[in-house]
Amino acid sequence: xxxxxxxxxxxxxxxxxxxxxxxxxxxxxxxxxxxxxxxxxxxxxxxxxxxxxxxxxxxxxxxxxxxxxxxxxxxxxxxxxxxxxxxxxxxxxxxxxxxxxxxxxxxxxxxxxxxxxxxxxxxxxxxxxxxxxxxxxxxxxxxxxxxxxxxxxxxxxxxxxxxxxxxxxxxxxxxxxxxxxxxxxxxxxxxxxxxxxxxxxxxxxxxxxxxxxxxxxxxxxxxxxxxxxxxxxxxxxxxxxxxxxxxxxxxxxxxxxxxxxxxxxxxxxxxxxxxxxxxxxxxxxxxxxxxxxxxxxxxxxxxxxxxxxxxxxxxxxxxxxxxxxxxxxxxxxxxxxxxxxxxxxxxxxxxxxxxxxxxxxxxxxxxxxxxxxxxxxxxxxxxxxxxxxxxxxxxxxxxxxxxxxxxxxxxxxxxxxxxxxxxxxxxxxxxxxxxxxxxxxxxxxxxxxxxxxxxxxxxxxxxxxxxxxxxxxxxxxxxxxxxxxxxxxxxxxxxxxxxxxxxxxxxxxxxxxxxxxxxxxxxxxxxxxxxxxxxxxxxxxxxxxxxxxxxxxxxxxxxxxxx
Amino acid sequence: xxxxxxxxxxxxxxxxxxxxxxxxxxxxxxxxxxxxxxxxxxxxxxxxxxxxxxxxxxxxxxxxxxxxxxxxxxxxxxxxxxxxxxxxxxxxxxxxxxxxxxxxxxxxxxxxxxxxxxxxxxxxxxxxxxxxxxxxxxxxxxxxxxxxxxxxxxxxxxxxxxxxxxxxxxxxxxxxxxxxxxxxxxxxxxxxxxxxxxxxxxxxxxxxxxxxxxxxxxxxxxxxxxxxxxxxxxxxxxxxxxxxxxxxxxxxxxxxxxxxxxxxxxxxxxxxxxxxxxxxxxxxxxxxxxxxxxxxxxxxxxxxxxxxxxxxxxxxxxxxxxxxxxxxxxxxxxxx
Numbered sequence: 001x002x003x004x005x006x007x008x009x010x011x012x013x014x015x016x017x018x019x020x021x022x023x024x025x026x027x028x029x030x031x032x033x034x035x036x037x038x039x040x041x042x043x044x045x046x047x048x049x050x051x052x053x054x055x056x057x058x059x060x061x062x063x064x065x066x067x068x069x070x071x072x073x074x075x076x077x078x079x080x081x082x083x084x085x086x087x088x089x090x091x092x093x094x095x096x097x098x099x100x101x102x103x104x105x106x107x108x109x110x111x112x113x114x115x116x117x118x119x120x121x122x123x124x125x126x127x128x129x130x131x132x133x134x135x136x137x138x139x140x141x142x143x144x145x146x147x148x149x150x151x152x153x154x155x156x157x158x159x160x161x162x163x164x165x166x167x168x169x170x171x172x173x174x175x176x177x178x179x180x181x182x183x184x185x186x187x188x189x190x191x192x193x194x195x196x197x198x199x200x201x202x203x204x205x206x207x208x209x210x211x212x213x214x215x216x217x218x219x220x221x222x223x224x225x226x227x228x229x230x231x232x233x234x235x236x237x238x239x240x241x242x243x244x245x246x247x248x249x250x251x252x253x254x255x256x257x258x259x260x261x262x263x264x265x266x267x268x269x270x271x272x273x274x275x276x277x278x279x280x281x282x283x284x285x286x287x288x289x290x291x292x293x294x295x296x297x298x299x300x301x302x303x304x305x306x307x308x309x310x311x312x313x314x315x316x317x318x319x320x321x322x323x324x325x326x327x328x329x330x331x332x333x334x335x336x337x338x339x340x341x342x343x344x345x346x347x348x349x350x351x352x353x354x355x356x357x358x359x360x361x362x363x364x365x366x367x368x369x370x371x372x373x374x375x376x377x378x379x380x381x382x383x384x385x386x387x388x389x390x391x392x393x394x395x396x397x398x399x400x401x402x403x404x405x406x407x408x409x410x411x412x413x414x415x416x417x418x419x420x421x422x423x424x425x426x427x428x429x430x431x432x433x434x435x436x437x438x439x440x441x442x443x444x445x446x447x448x449x450x451x452x453x454x455x456x457x458x459x460x461x462x463x464x465x466x467x468x469x470x471x472x473x474x475x476x477x478x479x480x481x482x483x484x485x486x487x488x489x490x491x492x493x494x495x496x497x498x499x500x501x502x503x504x505x506x507x508x509x510x511x512x513x514x515x516x517x518x519x520x521x522x523x524x525x526x527x528x529x530x531x532x533x534x535x536x537x538x539x540x541x542x543x544x545x546x547x548x549x550x551x552x553x554x555x556x557x558x559x560x561x562x563x
Numbered sequence: 564x565x566x567x568x569x570x571x572x573x574x575x576x577x578x579x580x581x582x583x584x585x586x587x588x589x590x591x592x593x594x595x596x597x598x599x600x601x602x603x604x605x606x607x608x609x610x611x612x613x614x615x616x617x618x619x620x621x622x623x624x625x626x627x628x629x630x631x632x633x634x635x636x637x638x639x640x641x642x643x644x645x646x647x648x649x650x651x652x653x654x655x656x657x658x659x660x661x662x663x664x665x666x667x668x669x670x671x672x673x674x675x676x677x678x679x680x681x682x683x684x685x686x687x688x689x690x691x692x693x694x695x696x697x698x699x700x701x702x703x704x705x706x707x708x709x710x711x712x713x714x715x716x717x718x719x720x721x722x723x724x725x726x727x728x729x730x731x732x733x734x735x736x737x738x739x740x741x742x743x744x745x746x747x748x749x750x751x752x753x754x755x756x757x758x759x760x761x762x763x764x765x766x767x768x769x770x771x772x773x774x775x776x777x778x779x780x781x782x783x784x785x786x787x788x789x790x791x792x793x794x795x796x797x798x799x800x801x802x803x804x805x806x807x808x809x810x811x812x813x814x815x816x817x818x819x820x821x822x823x824x825x826x827x828x829x830x831x832x833x834x835x836x837x838x839x840x841x842x843x844x845x846x847x848x849x850x851x852x853x854x855x856x857x858x859x860x861x862x863x864x865x866x867x868x869x870x871x872x873x874x875x876x877x878x879x880x881x882x883x884x885x886x887x888x889x890x891x892x893x894x895x896x897x898x899x
Binding site: 248 | 601609610613614648670671672677680681736739743744747749750751752754755756758759760761845846847848850854855858861862863
């Protein structure tokens with residue numbers, strides 16, 4: 001039903017759907033992103049929203065999950081979505097929620113509206129949300145949180161996402177050596193604006209289609225201003241639980257609150273809580289420990305599972321495997337400013353030297369999907385269809401010869417040791433590259449050490465977690481000069497196409513642009529990327545209501561335990 | 564004796580200063596820094612640079628060391644504990660006090676808030692293990708040493724060598740596989756969390772068993788060797804020739820002398836049990852001192868590494884002092 005004030009972009013999407021240029025899933029993804037209500041969007045395509053399995057009638061009980069209990073004090077600086085934010089998200093909530101199908105829903109928001117030029121986003125808050133102490137959740141709370149998240153001194157990675165949209169660099173005197181310095185400030189005094197008690201407006205500098213997704217970035221939790229940005233046992237929140245126990249490196253426990261504003265909500269994420277308590281128990285980094293703890297039923301499930309743990313857990317009949325396709329991958333990336341990687345032929349030869357399909361077994365024990373050396377996963381809604389890159393040793397050798405390496409060359413690959421499957425991927429790649437004459441020495445280093453040099457090493461293997469859109473990943477990793485462009489890649493044509501992709505809403509057209517971007521990466525790009533890891537984990541069969549989220553998020557209010 | 568104690572204390576102090584400076588200078592060779600660790604992997608280079616400057620991390624090593632020592636002695640404020648930095652770092656004891664080890668970048672809490680708890684957990688584990696290892700290995704060593712070459716001696720030797728040569732990791736995984744996965748009579752991990760269906764005491768059984776199996780054989784071999792040595796000494800022969808019953812010869816004459824050499828070895832086990840049980844604690848997810856030190860080292864958490872090093876050193880020196888005093892009491896020759 002067309003309405004007068006409907007976003008013209010939504011009208012465009014409807015037209016594209018009618019003409020068969022986009023599929024239903026894609027329509028849902030973009031229509032909801034532009035502020036169309038989820039039930040309305042599903043109704044338009046003639047489907048019902050997917051609901052999680054209705055929680056069993058059993059109520060109460062304590063669920064125990066094996067994880068790492070990291071520091072929770074400062075949510076704005078969380079950097080381990082799967083670990084730290086999973087405890088806090090039971091207590092505090094987000095403005096939006098991106099579900100396992102990459103569809104973004106209003107969460108603490110009732111709805112959002114985007115201006116046709118995608119620069120102005122109006123966020124309308126739900127009116128029935130209350131903090132645990134009974135106070136109303138209002139626009140002032142949101143304003144306080146967004147101000148904090150966009151303050152560079154706070155150090156939140158949220159800034160990286162909205163830097164172009166909300167901030168600008170201004171001169172800030174000179175440093176000791178007399179070099180001019182800059183600092184980031186809001187680009188306009190009204191960049192984030194309170195409209196009324198339940199409405200916030202974001203006035204952006206540039207068009208940005210992914211604002212709702214950004215609001216679900218794991219540090220963007222809505223904290224109670226009175227807690228001054230510090231999270232701990234007893235902190236206020238709007239969520240279904242409150243934290244009762246927190247001992248770093250040991251345990252974090254959350255207990256259900258009596259009055260949760262979303263109890264009885266029939267949205268795909270609301271309802272509950274059904275459990276009395278959730279305990280997050282620290283099991284450390286040792287792979288055998290997770291298996292032992294599951295085997296002796298000390299925990300009912302694991303928050304994050306490594307592929308090396310899968311065979312043992314699959315062999316135990318009381319556990320259920322949950323998995324979902326994701327865009328998580330580890331890119332074998334070359335620093336294009338350094339020899340020999342400045343030569344596109346060498347980079348292409350490295351891609352041709354790998355048998356991508358073999359890595360699904362070798363690195364991921366079957367829990368993965370084929371990569372195409374372009375960092376955009378087919379599960380993402382904006383994926384453009386590109387051909388696979390097959391192994392071709394003869395061609396690779398020829399390219400190396402052209403590049404001046406008729407007898408191959410020696411190099412070193414840096415890899416962080418803390419994620420098991422990444423090391424396995426690198427070991428397998430090193431073996432395969434021998435055939436084309438690339439003699440690669442593996443340098444396995446502690447994760448913390450790697451993260452300090454990840455943008456500097458000539459050749460490294462970096463994990464990139466799931467993002468709900470391919471264009472987000474390409475913007476973060478391959479645009480000229482952005483902070484996380486670890487390869488130093490700079491291609492004006494690529495940047496121009498990225499700008500174009502960020503500004504078009506017509507999905508068919510956008511996908512054409514994405515296809516071109518992916519082709520550039522396949523032919524000229526600064527990395528090889530053989531596989532995408534599936535997100536998966538194991539839960540006891542008595543746990544119900546669980547579904548795997550591509551970023552390992554746990555939504556405790558939906559879970560229950562069978563007696 | 565008093566002079567000896569004073570000399571020992573001075574040595575301890577010097578060693579502490581030297582060791583802490585050595586550990587501190589190692590950070591020079593590590594590519595990471597406190598600013599990056601504090602803000603995490605995903606912070607922008609600009610944000611890291613800002614903090615780097617504010618913390619004056621570019622200053623010479625010696626300057627930074629003196630600054631660190633000043634914080635420890637309570638002469639200066641912890642530079643990270645500054646509301647102006649917006650890092651939310653706050654030590655409930657205040658920014659300046661004696662024994663301020665600073666702020667752990669890994670756990671994001673003041674070092675004092677985490678390290679004593681971990682040390683306590685490890686002390687419990689080590690205490691139980693020690694209380695079993697000492698009598699058990701002494702008994703086995705004495706029994707084996709009394710009749711070298713006998714069947715009992717051979718059997719005990721083979722068993723103890725086998726257990727000692729197996730890595731702790733392997734013993735841990737094998738025990739967990741048998742008792743936790745297969746027989747399901749013990750919990751496979753020991754996070755010291757109650758209410759998981761396994762009472763707390765049951766969570767100590769497997770880690771203690773690993774430590775006892777791994778270490779007893781070694782100590783028993785030491786006791787055995789010393790026992791054999793003492794039993795061949797002239798005074799024992801004299802006692803036997805005097806016509807004393809064998810039992811009395813062993814209990815009254817041989818045993819005390821046979822304990823002098825292993826005494827040092829046994830006390831050294833305390834150091835190992837406090838700082839060296841990394842593997843056992845990791846395999847069983849035991850929230851102890853060794854596992855914490857491993858995590859801190861992998862992360863490059865300099866404040867925590869420094870504190871742990873100093874504490875481990877104090878414990879090592881204290882046990883050494885204890886062993887010297889014990890030696891002095893056991894062996895009249897050492898008293899001159």
